[in-house]
Amino acid sequence: MTAFVQATLYGLLQGGLLALVAVGFSMVWGVMNVINVAQGAFVVLGAYIAFALNSTLGLDPLLGMFVAAAVLFLFGYAVQRGLINLVINAPIYLTLLLTFGLDLMLVQGMNIAFTADFRSIPTSWAGKSLALGDIRIPLGRLIAFGVAVAVTLLLVAMVTRTRTGLSIMATGMDRGAARLMGIRARHVYALTFGLAAALAGLAGAMVGTVGTFNPAAAAGYTLLSFVIAVLGGLGNMYGALVGGLVIGLVEAWAGQYLPGTWVNAFAFLVLILVLLFRPSGLVGRPFYASRVEV
Amino acid sequence: MLEVAGLSAGYGRVQVLWDVELSVGQQQIVALVGPNGAGKSTLLRALSGMIPISAGQASFRGLEVGGRSIEQIVDLGIAHVPEGRRLFPGLSVRDNLRLGGWRTDNRDIGRVVELFPLLGDRLNQIAGSMSGGEQQMVAIARGLMGRPDLIMIDELSLGLAPMIVDEIIERLPDIAAAGTSVLLVDQDVDAALSVAERAYVLETGHIVLSGNAAELLADQRVRESYLGIS
Amino acid sequence: MSEGGAAPETPVLDVRGLGRRFGGLQALADVSFTVPRGRTLGIIGPNGAGKSTFINLVTGHIRPTSGRVLIDGRDMTGARPWSVARAGVARTFQIVKPFRGMTVRENVAVGILYGPEGTGIMSHALTAADEVLEQVGLGALADRPPGELTVADARRLELAKALALRPRLLLLDEVMAGLRHREIEPSLALISSLKKQGMTIIAVEHVMKAILAISDEVLVLHRGRVLTSGEPDAVLSDPRVIEAYLGHRYVKRQRAVSRDA
């Protein structure tokens, strides 16, 4: 029995973190109808920034992650305003190709800058774990989970309460109508992409703390973002959180009971079935599909 | 206020409007009517920057409108309530109204609720779940939230019961009195002409009739342009 | 609407209680009528009356939620668009939809290749396409990309693509919309020549002049229901129709004016 509880706990903690990895991807797809193939590269870039700050200045990743987020926000804003904005109205596979080119450059750039060795951010607290009866709770994963859920709730509050958040939601629902309100759609898109990159940066710092990473890990995080965004559903800020937790639990339970690595194959099967029978995802909103563009 | 001279516009190679003359005075209500496909909505889209003006000029309080982006025209003080209303379906009425006030960060919803009391107790309802009439009110209220000097309303009566159309139309004079001129585009000739001072009839992209609204109301040619019976 | 004395020949189109609901909205409800061979039915009604929904239901682009559609007596309710097309029903689109990346001639050839008498041979189809283009007056533009056509010519191409299917029933969805006065005359002439060749036509139109010129009978849709139907002149002067178009007070005032006169 404890094995099941342990697996469930591990799944939840992992799921929260995976949600943080995917929430930016889901937002960019939901608001701007752009698939950011470089999402995984943003996450790994965030990890490297936190890692560099830690190894040079001895900065704890819990602080380093904010620097990583800031750097990635500026980078994301510039990439959208300068590049993606030029093909925003193009057939979708062109935006996909553009972000794929970006992914190639980022991953290769990191390979050159940081070599392909596996890294991990050493911290005083990540290794410890709390004991609850005979259940072991790894402290590092718990904190990462805490950060992930806190950031997601903060994001939901920002988007539903603040002026900027409202303009992002409105532009995502009906860009034409939003512009009629005087909203600068170009700026809102760049803000959204920057915000998504910052979130990926935060996730990267956390991932770098609880596990190991290298530039090649980017592809894995991009694929994960696909599955979580589709499973959770677009148009709902909690979509990524729900999707992340489900995938975290599935992986934890499967790792426990399903032999070998059938887990990933199962995850992709779930992805395809959701796309076929419930394209709006578990909690997503269908009206997103009928977006009006001007 | 708004002076349009020799205006032509269309979609890519397809020209829809042919040298349109039109003007809207200070605090005035002007109606633009005409059969379907006459180009009424195209004119409003050209004036709000959604489509480019291919020839002629449109000036608002002396400033040229042509060539400006949608956002810049909103900054000039022109609000456009688009065809099909296009509220933000997933957001509440309050959020839709707050977005209307985006330009000047005007959060004072009270003023527009006075105009449309029905909205008063519906502020938390999701816009997408309201009736056609209510959505039209929210759309106009949202337009007014930006405190525009001119509000252009497209197809006000589309899909609404006559009674509700009347209820909304009766508010237009108050809007004009409060300092916002109104350019009303509608198919319901009678409702539009009954509230407007001046009116224009547009047919296949040309202004065919214009003048005092009351005279036009009685003019046989208006019915003709609609039902084509000479 | 069947012919008086003649044996009741199966109508080309027989619609019974046709309806379609989108969530809460009943876009079309309980529409029934028949269109005998060689006759032309005009369908009018203000925006949002359900005209396009009706056409999309007959051509199979959307599936009805109630009622039946019979073409030449065969039940085609909910059939896929291509089976309806192969049963001899052709349509034009309200928003003109030429196939870019092909020439005007190839646009028409698609109908000939995939219509009821679809021939497999490309060159036969291309020659037949030239004939149809001549028939609608686009012979000179056969090699042009459709993107360069004017509104009037693009509408003619729509018509040519429909005729390429050698249809038994032709559904015209606002073929006259956006045409300037000088361009309406030639289109009317074209449609009347089709009528003379015995083509059965349903025309959805706002341009009343066109409805009057070509319709043997007119049906009025309002808010998804049949308001009335009958002879064109009678229908167009029916107060309910005018009210549907011009607003209820317009009719009241007109009546008041005529009473005082």
Next chain:
Amino acid sequence: MGTSSADVSTPARVATTTARPRAEARWRRPLPWAAGALVVLACLGLQTQLYTGQERTVTTIFMFVALAQAWNIIGGFTGYASFGQVVFFGLGGYTTAVVMYHWQWNFWLALVVSGLLAAAFGALIGLPLLRLKGHYFAIATLGVAEGMREVVTNLPDLTGGGAGISIPTVGPGAPTAYLGNDGFYILFLLLAALAVLSAGLVSRSKFGLALRAINQDEAAAGSMGINTTLAKVAAFTLSGFLVGLVGASYAFQQVTIFPERLFDVDITVLMVVMVVIGGSGTVLGPLLGAVALQYLSEYLRQHYTNLHTFILGAIIIVAVILLPQGVVNYAREAARTRDFSLLRNVRRYRL
């Protein structure tokens, strides 16, 4: 009869009714077929001039010409941008490896069976997936490819799983002797010619016309009598068949194959890039795109070993922005409208 359009004086353009030459049906025009045959002969001749290193590079170029042309049939003509075409590549490769390793089939039989199996798989998943559109179709096909890689990795006794599987190519156990560099050069040349031929035939045929109609407007295509479901699945199956054949030949060439290589998403993306940069929906486009891009990446790999993908990424970004419609479409449009400005191209999709 209706007056001809000439007298309708539209301000934009007065249609001149010059005497119209009887335009030949596109497929009768001999020029493209002759040019094609000539190129194939030239490549055969070229083989004698190359030494091993260059020969292997050109062989890879032929492979990507075939892959790009195959993707063009579903992504270019029909407009369904699949991001999982590598699933057929992997399926073709592993079918050949399995039948040759376990049942000692000879390669040529294995090749045909692999192609047919890939085509059957295409039809099987095509029916449900081709109902999806845009991003959803792209991600669903990507999911299928990634899923299939996991399945193959988890069947070690059949496919050798992560440790890979080797095709017996030497000694008595080898059902078919290894073709060697010269042999594979000709094999991939033939595959490339087959793919280009198929694309050429499809593009000029009744079937190609239907695919283009679906690409432009599926609803209108339906009401012209085209069974859109059947046409889409047929295009997906044909594309799968061609990619399957190439996968099978690649497996035999590599002798030992691994799931990460045979189902690598970069292969699909390279196909897409080559078609997009070359000119989607044309026959010449993917051909030029494949030759140019593959030659470029070989050149970069040799001269800038670790900067290679970095520069490739930059080129993809620049190409997508400057030439969204691809070189061939841009050239054709520019020739017709005399407007060569790239700026107009950039402004076309801007917000």
